[in-house]
Each structure stands twice: as C-alpha cells, then as structure tokens.
Amino acid sequence: MAFNSKDTAAFKGVWVFCEQRDGVILSTGYQLLSEGRKLANDLGVELCGVLLGHEVNETYAKALGGYGADRVYICDHPLLKDYTTDAYTKVICDLVEDKKPEIFLIGATNIGRDLGPRVAARLKTGLTADCTHLDVDVEKYKAFLKTTSTIDVDNTKFEENTNLKMTRPAFGGHLMATIVCPDYRPQMSTVRPGVMQTQAFNEETAAKTVLDKVDVQLTEADIHVDLVEIVKSAKKAVDLIGADVVVSVGRGISADPKRGLEIAEELANVLGGVVGASRAVVDDGYIGVDHQVGQTGKTVHPKIYVALGISGAIQHVSGMQDAECIIAVNKNENAPIFDVATYGITGDLFKVGPMLAEAIAKYKAEKA
Amino acid sequence: MKIIVCVKQVPDTSGKVAVKADGTMDRAAMATISNPDDMNALEAALQIKDKNSDTKVVVISMGPPPTESMLRECLAMGADEAVLVSAREFGGADTFATSTTLTAAIRKIGVEKDDIVFCGRQAIDGDTAQVGPQIAEKLGIPQVTYVTGIDYTDGQLTVRRELEDGYMTIKVQTPCLLTCIKELNTPRYMRVAGIMDCYSKPYTVLDFNALVDDPMVELETVGLKGSPTQVYKSFSPPVKGAGTMLEGADKATCEQLVSILGEKHII
Ligand SMILES: Cc1cc2nc3c(=O)[nH]c(=O)nc-3n(C[C@H](O)[C@H](O)[C@H](O)COP(=O)(O)OP(=O)(O)OC[C@H]3O[C@@H](n4cnc5c(N)ncnc54)[C@H](O)[C@@H]3O)c2cc1C
Numbered sequence: 001m002a003f004n005s006k007d008t009a010a011f012k013g014v015w016v017f018c019e020q021r022d023g024v025i026l027s028t029g030y031q032l033l034s035e036g037r038k039l040a041n042d043l044g045v046e047l048c049g050v051l052l053g054h055e056v057n058e059t060y061a062k063a064l065g066g067y068g069a070d071r072v073y074i075c076d077h078p079l080l081k082d083y084t085t086d087a088y089t090k091v092i093c094d095l096v097e098d099k100k101p102e103i104f105l106i107g108a109t110n111i112g113r114d115l116g117p118r119v120a121a122r123l124k125t126g127l128t129a130d131c132t133h134l135d136v137d138v139e140k141y142k143a144f145l146k147t148t149s150t151i152d153v154d155n156t157k158f159e160e161n162t163n164l165k166m167t168r169p170a171f172g173g174h175l176m177a178t179i180v181c182p183d184y185r186p187q188m189s190t191v192r193p194g195v196m197q198t199q200a201f202n203e204e205t206a207a208k209t210v211l212d213k214v215d216v217q218l219t220e221a222d223i224h225v226d227l228v229e230i231v232k233s234a235k236k237a238v239d240l241i242g243a244d245v246v247v248s249v250g251r252g253i254s255a256d257p258k259r260g261l262e263i264a265e266e267l268a269n270v271l272g273g274v275v276g277a278s279r280a281v282v283d284d285g286y287i288g289v290d291h292q293v294g295q296t297g298k299t300v301h302p303k304i305y306v307a308l309g310i311s312g313a314i315q316h317v318s319g320m321q322d323a324e325c326i327i328a329v330n331k332n333e334n335a336p337i338f339d340v341a342t343y344g345i346t347g348d349l350f351k352v353g354p355m356l357a358e359a360i361a362k363y364k365a366e367k368a
Numbered sequence: 369m370k371i372i373v374c375v376k377q378v379p380d381t382s383g384k385v386a387v388k389a390d391g392t393m394d395r396a397a398m399a400t401i402s403n404p405d406d407m408n409a410l411e412a413a414l415q416i417k418d419k420n421s422d423t424k425v426v427v428i429s430m431g432p433p434p435t436e437s438m439l440r441e442c443l444a445m446g447a448d449e450a451v452l453v454s455a456r457e458f459g460g461a462d463t464f465a466t467s468t469t470l471t472a473a474i475r476k477i478g479v480e481k482d483d484i485v486f487c488g489r490q491a492i493d494g495d496t497a498q499v500g501p502q503i504a505e506k507l508g509i510p511q512v513t514y515v516t517g518i519d520y521t522d523g524q525l526t527v528r529r530e531l532e533d534g535y536m537t538i539k540v541q542t543p544c545l546l547t548c549i550k551e552l553n554t555p556r557y558m559r560v561a562g563i564m565d566c567y568s569k570p571y572t573v574l575d576f577n578a579l580v581d582d583p584m585v586e587l588e589t590v591g592l593k594g595s596p597t598q599v600y601k602s603f604s605p606p607v608k609g610a611g612t613m614l615e616g617a618d619k620a621t622c623e624q625l626v627s628i629l630g631e632k633h634i635i
C-alpha cells in the first residue's frame with residue numbers, strides 16, 4: 001500500500017536519528033534518545049535509534065541502548081559513509097515509509113537541519129525546528145508551563161491527546177511557541193543540541209538492544225552532489241555546550257580586546273571553564289564563531305555563566321538564561337543583563353575581572 | 369543563466385518586540401527589515417552576475433503587499449526582476465505550505481538546466497531554516513545549506529558548506545538550491561542609479577489564481593489549511609526575578625561574591 005502520512009493510526013513508535021561523523025556518534029544522539037525514552041514510556045511504545053554510515057561499529061550501535069533505545073536500525077552502505085542530503089534522505093524516507101514511526105527526532109546540528117526539512121517535505125508531514133522542550137502527556141506539559149510561562153495553567157483549557165507538543169523559542173527568543181502536528185505522521189522535530197539531558201548509561205539495557213540491519217537501496221545515481229573533501233578545523237572546537245562554566249565577553253572588551261580576552265581566559269581557568277562570547281565580539285572578529293552564545297550561536301546551560309561587558313540583548317540571553325548561576329559585570333547599572341543575573345557587579349570589567357579571578361584563586365587555594 | 373533569490377521581509381527583532389494580549393506577535397506594530405541572510409543570498413547572486421553578464425537575477429518573496437518596498441530595494445541593489453507572491457489564501461502558512469507556494473511560483477518563473485535558486489539559511493522571525501530545503505525537495509533539485517563560499521567557473525558550481533567542526537567542499541549539479549549564511553559575503557548597498565530605475569524594472573504579482581494551475585496548488589495545500597503544523601499555545605518566557613546586585617566594584621566586592629558562591633557550593 002502506498003505510504004500515506006495522513007493515516008495517523010498506522011504509525012507507532014518513537015525514532016531518533018543518531019548522527020555520526022567519522023564513525024563516532026554525536027552526543028546529541030544520546031541526548032535525544034534519553035528524551036525519546038521518556039516520550040516512548042508515556043506512549044507505551046518502542047524507542048528506536050536510526051544509524052546511517054559505512055562499516056558501522058556494532059559496539060557503538062549497541063551502546064545506543066544504554067541511553068534508552070530498544071532497537072537500532074543500522075543502515076550500512078559505502079555511500080552513507082559521509083553525509084549527503086540525497087543519500088541520507090532517500091534511505092531514511094524508505095525506512096520511515098516501511099516502518100511508520102509516529103515521532104521522529106533529529107538533532108538540530110548543521111546536518112540535522114539540512115536533513116530534517118528535506119525528509120519532512122518528501123514524507124509530506126510537518127517539522128518543528130530547533131525545539132527546546134517536548135511532551136506527549138498533557139499533565140506533564142501543564143507542569144512545564146507552570147514553571148516556564150506566565151499562563152494561568154489551571155484556568156486554561158488544553159486539548160487532551162497524546163500528540164507531540166513541541167516547544168521552541170520564536171522571534172529571537174521574545175516568545176515561546178508550542179507546535180503540534182495533529183493530522184500527519186511522523187511528527188517530526190529537530191532538537192537543539194545541549195538542551196536535553198543525557199541519562200546515565202545503563203549497561204543492562206545496552207546489552208538487550210536489538211540490532212536491526214536494514215537492506216539499503218542506494219546507487220550513485222541517487223546522489224547529485226560530489227563531496228570533494230571534508231576539512232576538520234585545525235584547532236579543537238570549544239565545547240561550550242558541555243561546559244560547566246562559561247565565561248563570556250561582550251563588546252565591553254573593545255577598548256582592549258586582547259586584554260579583555262586574557263581576563264576571560266584567566267577567569268575560565270580558575271573556574272575550570274571555557275570562554276564564550278556575544279555575537280558583537282564575534283562579528284568584530286576578536287574570537288571565532290564557535291564561541292558565540294545565543295540565538296544564532298549555541299545554547300548553554302552551565303552551572304556558572306559569567307558575562308563580562310555584555311549588554312544582555314534577548315538574542316544573547318535566550319542562549320544562556322538557563323544557567324544555574326549567572327554573574328554579570330557591566331559598567332552600566334541599567335544594562336538588561338542584570339535582569340537575568342543572579343549576581344551583578346556594576347563596574348569596569350578590566351578592573352573587576354582580574355580581582356574576581358584572584359579572589360577565586362585565593363578561595364580555592366585556602367580550601368585545598 | 370537565471371538566479372532566483374528568495375527573500376523575506378521580517379519583523380526587526382533586535383529592538384523592543386510588540387506582543388499582543390493573546391501572546392502572539394504584533395507584526396503590524398513592528399518595524400520590518402529584509403531578512404539578513406537573504407541579503408547575503410542576493411549578494412552572492414549579484415556577484416555571479418558581475419562576472420557573468422548573461423545572468424538574470426530574479427528576486428521573489430511571499431508576503432503581504434507592503435513587501436513591495438523590500439523587493440524594490442533588491443532591484444535597486446541590482447536584481448533584474450521582482451516577483452511578489454501575495455494572496456489571502458497563502459496567509460498563515462507554515463514552512464511546508466510556504467515552500468509549496470514558493471515552489472509553484474518558482475516553477476512559473478522557470479528553472480532551467482543552468483539555473484540556481486538561492487535562499488537565506490533562516491529567517492529571523494521563525495529561525496527554522498526549513499523553507500530552502502523544502503523548496504529544493506519540491507522542485508526535485510539538489511540542495512546545499514550553510515554555504516560560506518561559492519566558486520562558479522565555466523558553469524561548474526563548487527561550494528563550501530559549514531559544519532560545526534569544519535567544512536565540506538561540494539561540487540553540485542545545476543539546477544540546485546543553495547542556502548547562504550552571513551559569513552559568505554557583505555551585502556552591497558543600493559546604487560543611486562538603481563534607486564532611480566527600480567520602478568522601471570519588471571515587477572510581477574502572483575496571486576492564488578496565477579498559481580492554481582500548478583499541480584501542487586489547491587485551496588487545501590496552501591496557507592493555514594495546507595500547514596501540517598499548528599500553534600498549540602504561545603507564551604512569553606517568564607521574567608526572571610531580579611538577582612542580587614552587589615555594592616561596589618572593588619576587591620571586597622569580589623571577595624564577598626566568592627564567599628557567597630562558596631557557601632552555596634557553586635564553586
Ligand atoms: C537575528 C539576530 C540574531 C542574533 N543572534 C545573537 C546571538 O546568537 N548571540 C548574541 O550574543 N547576539 C546575537 N544578536 C545580537 C544582539 O542583538 C546584540 O547586538 C549583541 O548580543 C550585543 O552584544 P554585546 O552585549 O557584546 O554588545 P553591546 O550591546 O554593545 O554591549 C556592550 C556592553 O558592555 C558594557 N561595557 C562597555 N565597556 C565596559 C567595561 N569596560 N566594563 C564593563 N562593561 C562594559 C556596556 O555597558 C554594554 O552593556 C543577534 C541579533 C539579531 C538581529
């Protein structure tokens with residue numbers, strides 16, 4: 001029978017695309033499986049990982065079970081070694097059309113955001129981009145709204161169903177929107193890397209993972225691009241998303257950018273963290289784009305976020321407001337960053353920064 | 369050859385944003401700008417035209433009638449023709465329905481063997497980055513997204529595609545669709561001569577009737593009705609309770625902060 005995305009009753013199960021690069025599975029895949037596990041439990045269905053590549057390492061595939069997958073579909077083919085839109089879209093759509101999952105989650109990486117819309121368009125279903133929260137259970141969704149919105153939850157009507165409720169920031173973080181895709185399947189969403197928490201690895205479930213090898217139908221003729229080369233950036237990319245401490249600098253350093261960055265590095269060193277930046281600093285060319293925090297940069301949720309000379313524009317704040325403790329140093333006492341800061345110091349970062357680093361070093365030395 | 373550039377007029381989200389009582393964005397109350405990434409896409413098209421004089425650049429936008437002002441600016445920057453896709457039936461579209469309508473309009477303009485379609489990576493109102501790839505799929509042509517470099521020599525297109533941890537170099541067949549990001553180039557300003565003649569260049573408006581012959585376009589496949597996704601709820605993020613402002617900005621202040629952090633086991 002022909003595939004029909006409107007026949008919603010025919011679809012069952014939760015799927016997660018587990019992206020690999022150079023044979024190594026990205027951590028986003030683990031985050032999404034951990035989240036997908038909760039959704040699958042609420043629905044009482046199977047959670048499957050989808051892994052495409054060549055000479056796929058079965059130990060890696062099995063490990064996906066440790067993060068919640070009951071089953072892993074392995075699509076192994078020479079033409080799937082490196083990502084191309086054409087090959088990955090074809091293989092994934094073939095599999096979806098055959099197995100019919102009700103929910104399909106993809107990490108919102110540069111590759112996931114290339115693949116997701118192409119797949120959704122081919123399957124004729126909806127796709128919600130860059131989600132930061134997912135629910136199927138209405139009660140859980142209400143509990144989420146109670147802590148994250150100004151909606152009077154108890155006096156609001158909610159449609160009772162198990163459709164996937166996909167929440168994401170809109171308009172640069174000024175608004176949050178929860179999107180549903182009630183009449184088409186699979187319900188697809190790309191999910192922001194670093195937002196969902198990875199569950200602890202479970203040896204037992206890993207051992208029980210079912211590996212399902214897919215018969216891949218793919219030829220050169222399916223691919224309309226020629227991948228000439230993949231170049232890894234020479235310097236190691238900063239792990240902003242996984243960091244416990246992020247010390248970010250803003251345009252406040254522009255009087256002496258070199259010194260400003262030194263101060264940030266000093267602070268990051270004593271706190272055991274990495275250096276982030278506002279877009280203004282990235283645009284000015286003082287630091288690479290992989291350091292950028294915010295709407296068009298990365299979303300971080302460290303234990304400590306230090307903002308040095310950052311005004312606190314919504315596009316920046318939407319990427320760091322979930323930090324457990326936000327420390328802001330800004331010489332303008334009215335800077336909006338102080339509205340989200342846990343602790344604020346009105347002052348010159350060139351003076352306060354080094355003093356703070358020194359005080360922390362002293363405290364740590366005394367404690368040790 | 370022909371290059372079709374998809375441009376969108378978006379609310380300016382860098383300033384204060386107007387939110388209606390029901391939690392939705394008050395678009396009418398906000399200033400509009402040309403979507404930033406789309407200007408990089410237009411610049412990329414114009415650069416190809418600069419080197420290949422037989423190139424025609426067509427800008428296309430779906431939106432309400434005032435979108436004309438943005439399209440005129442694109443003509444003043446150097447585009448040759450503008451097409452506005454505008455009708456009540458197209459309103460309320462999600463990315464799926466938007467891409468259906470734009471695809472029909474692009475097919476009407478015509479996509480030949482040598483042609484290229486350009487989009488921005490994402491529009492800043494929704495940040496979805498979905499419309500480009502969905503147009504490519506519906507046109508049945510290859511796509512490359514996150515493009516930061518373009519080499520077009522003797523009809524061969526080679527592009528650089530950005531990854532989080534590096535980049536890919538990709539040769540791509542035409543016709544194809546590329547989505548551009550700001551690292552690609554710096555958009556040019558409008559030319560004075562361009563401002564003079566932007567009203568004499570071809571400007572077409574396509575409404576529902578103009579596109580209904582396309583097999584994909586029906587009342588049920590465009591606009592709100594043709595959108596698989598719907599807004600379930602929208603809300604403003606809560607205002608965080610103001611934190612603690614510390615007195616002073618000297619050594620004592622820093623030591624006070626550090627001792628608080630220590631007491632709370634934050635460090
Ligand atoms: C579509 C879009 C997407 C965007 N995405 C992002 C994003 O992802 N991330 C992002 O960060 N921005 C983003 N922006 C930009 C954002 O709107 C702001 O322009 C940017 O965050 C401002 O950076 P800033 O705070 O460093 O600079 P400014 O706003 O210039 O602020 C500098 C601050 O430093 C303070 N200062 C100056 N000197 C000192 C000193 N010596 N000591 C202490 N304080 C000092 C000033 O009081 C001021 O508050 C985006 C914008 C748009 C339109």
Ligand SMILES: Nc1ncnc2c1ncn2[C@@H]1O[C@H](COP(=O)(O)O)[C@@H](O)[C@H]1O
Nearest residue numbers: 374375430487488490491496497498499
């Ligand atoms: N209404 C529209 N009119 C023309 N182009 C659009 C429209 N919506 C989206 N696009 C194009 O698609 C890109 C991605 O948009 P989005 O998927 O909304 O983030 C934009 O940068 C534009 O190039």
